[in-house]
Amino acid sequence: MKRQVPLMLVFTLALVMIVQYFVPNDFSLDTNEFLLKWIIIIGIFAMALGIWSLIRVSYEKIRRRVPGWQYPIATLLGLAAMIVFGFDYGRHFYTQEGLENYMFIHLFQYIIIPIQATMFSLLAFYIASAAYRAFRARSVLATVLLLAALIVMLRFNPYLGTFGVYLEKTTSWLLNVPNLAAKRAIIIGLGLGAVATALKVMLGIERAYLGRD
Amino acid sequence: MNNSRIWSIVIFAAAVLIFGLSWIIIGSQAGHNLTDAFLVTVAAFLTLSILSFLYKDNPYYKFAEHLFVGVSAAYWMSVGFWSTFVGNLLPRISPSLCTYFGVPYKGFDIFFFIPLILGVFLLMRLSSKMGWLSRWSLAFIVGTTAGLNLIRYLRSDFISQVSNTFVPLVTDWRGIGPFFSDFSLSITGQFAMSLSNWVIFVGVFCGLIYFFFSKEHKGAFGYASRMGIWVLMITFGASFGYTVMGRVSLLVGRLTFLFHDWLGLVK
Amino acid sequence: MKFKIMILGCLLLALALPALAQDSVKTVEASAIPAISPPAPATNVTAMDSPNDNGHSLTLRWTLSADDGAGQKTVLGYKFLRSFFPDSGFVLREGMAPSGSSEYVDMGGRKPDDRDFMPNDTDYYYIVRAITADSNVYSDSPVIGPVKAVGQLYNVGRTLVLVFVLCFAAITIFFIRRARKGAKLFVRRLAGIEAVDEAIGRATEMGKPILYVLGLGTAADIATIASFTILGRVAKKVAEYQTGLIVPCYDAIVMTVAQETVRTAYLDAGRPDAYNDDMVYYVTSNQFAYVAAVNGTMLRQLPATNIYMGTFYAESLLLAETGALAGSVQISGTDQVAQIPFFVVACDYTLIGEELYAASAYLSREPILLGSLKAQDYGKAAIIVISILGIIASQFRWNWFLELFKAGN
Structure with a gap:
């Protein structure tokens, strides 16, 4: 019961979804719609588990006074503030109205957005240090990679004159021809691998995700 | 007191001074009030705190990081709660809860009890005795999406990629004709096109050979596989180089916020 | 304010339109342009x-x-x-x-x-x-x-996909059955995966933990499912060697599944007491907040090895570079083609594309899983043959053959 029911569920539902793809009628579409909606709803309950995990881990750090235990307080305060503002007890609710709370929007705009954008912009520095790392690479393959990267990076360099024009042409060839070929090979391989994995899941061969007693 | 402690106090004092001043100065400008001046200052403080990570991990980064985690986790929780739980589930199961939350009731639908029950099963994880029930919910999710993904991968990635490989290796070939009259080769046009098609074909072929797992990569097979990894590496290099410029523009965006929106130095 | 004016403007315009239209009809009538005679019907x-x-x-x-x-x-x-x-x-x-x-x-x-x-x-x-x-x-x-409009029971346009599914499923099941009967199957070396064992040993010697990142995929993404299997193997070894394991998660369901996977692995290794749910924890479902937290973990806990397996987006480089700067050995694998270059540059070992899916079979060495690898290889061989046929077909304009492969939508 503990083991068989989940495996049967997996097999049946996967089969339903596959058959559903080939059957275009209303019943089939409704089934698809329902199943996907349900997954999203179950996801909300999982979210509660997630928040619970975050609270517990933070609380444990504070309780055990691990080094840097003060910081999780910021996590818990941010969490609490956002949840309270998100629910907005003062107003009356309508679907997303809790989310229209003044502070909720402001916390989103002045905390989440700037940090998010800054984290993203760090990529500029990281890509530079990654390029530097590639420079030091000693293997032949890494050198091939670096050369291709250099050609593409230098293509707009105005100091290169005519040479730059060649680089630009080479770049567009690189991106349109070998790039296309390699991506195609990878995608075909990925497709086969993904389908094989899905089949293994369906047949209950791959079941690490179900755990064991 | 050791040196690093003194330094951190100095930096903290400087930060308080700079951001305090910024709050007052922005707040006193026309078109601003103290609240939004405070918020802009906070945003600037957090931006700089995150950027400081480039130098090294430090208390400001740690603070911003932890705050960010808490706020964003709750953000997604709230969005999920309102849009899915209140917006989709409640209108189908309970008129009284609908009245409480002020959402229109859409009529009872027994099918919506299934995700509700599976959701509650998932929460059973927290109990050691009934924890196994949560696997039913996981099985539900994994099963449905395994079926969905199996088809999705075949349909979108796979078949279209295969059929796109169907390009003639000699382009614009009208048969050899008497004395090759129909067959012209120009270096820039057909020849370049044919060459590209050859490269694509050989690239895909060798790439696929590289991904063969159950055959030893030796002899001709080994050469093809070696060629395949070369093509892959050239590609990785090219797309790496291609992304660099895009990433730099993100940084410019952030600097614009600091210098324009916060400090007002750049108009 | 501007917005309101625009809306009002649009409303006025909408009110005026019918009047304008009527005016023009009147003028047409008045000027008596020679009328168009009715056309022939369809x-x-x-x-x-x-x-x-x-x-x-x-x-x-x-x-x-x-x-x-x-x-x-x-x-x-x-x-x-x-x-x-x-x-x-x-x-x-x-x-x-x-x-x-x-x-x-x-x-x-x-x-x-x-x-x-x-x-x-x-x-x-x-x-x-x-x-x-x-x-x-x-x-x-x-x-x-x-x-009458009727819903059909079968979509003829999807026959090609059906044929593929059936053929591939048949080959996979065939090889899995053969493997069960004990046929020996060769699998080539995968450097990235061989490095896993080595890396766990190194972590044990250094007394430092291993960081396993499952990426931004949901529990439904096939790459994440493959990653669960790899996590299971890694966790089992970690449990045997008594090394630490840190698994920060981006998605709550992924966290739940990962907890289950790791718990089982510890059970298999005979050390259920060493497992606790806080090894696998939820961070947040915001991409960059997640990166910020994982980066912090990398610099503070200094894991000996970072393993990134699953679906990754722009954060791939942020994570991998931070890990490289912190001096950890890094092993990665993703199904996101656009992110592979960053991993290749910043990690010591990268599983490219399909290798991610092969990794679980490789790690387990279970004949059944190896059997499915064989099926994948036959799939690739079939693709190569079909591509060659397709190239010939397009060269000689066998359109019926090309049409066959266009039908799938």
């Missing part, structure tokens, strides 16, 4: 259920009006009237077909509360109207009908 009209769908749609075909592109050349296009009865109640449908076209799909809503609901299994009658520049001058075809 002929041979047929109506049938649209194929391969859920119904709620009918396809009309006709022979062009004699004045469409020829004759008087007055036909601007075709409009369609629909009724539930053969002799009355015809209502003009919304869409139109431009001149020169001889097919139109009339589609309605699927559910009773959808806009323009078009129920299945109901008799419909149609008239095709050839229209001209003058909205009063047109000619109608005879009434056609009755015709």
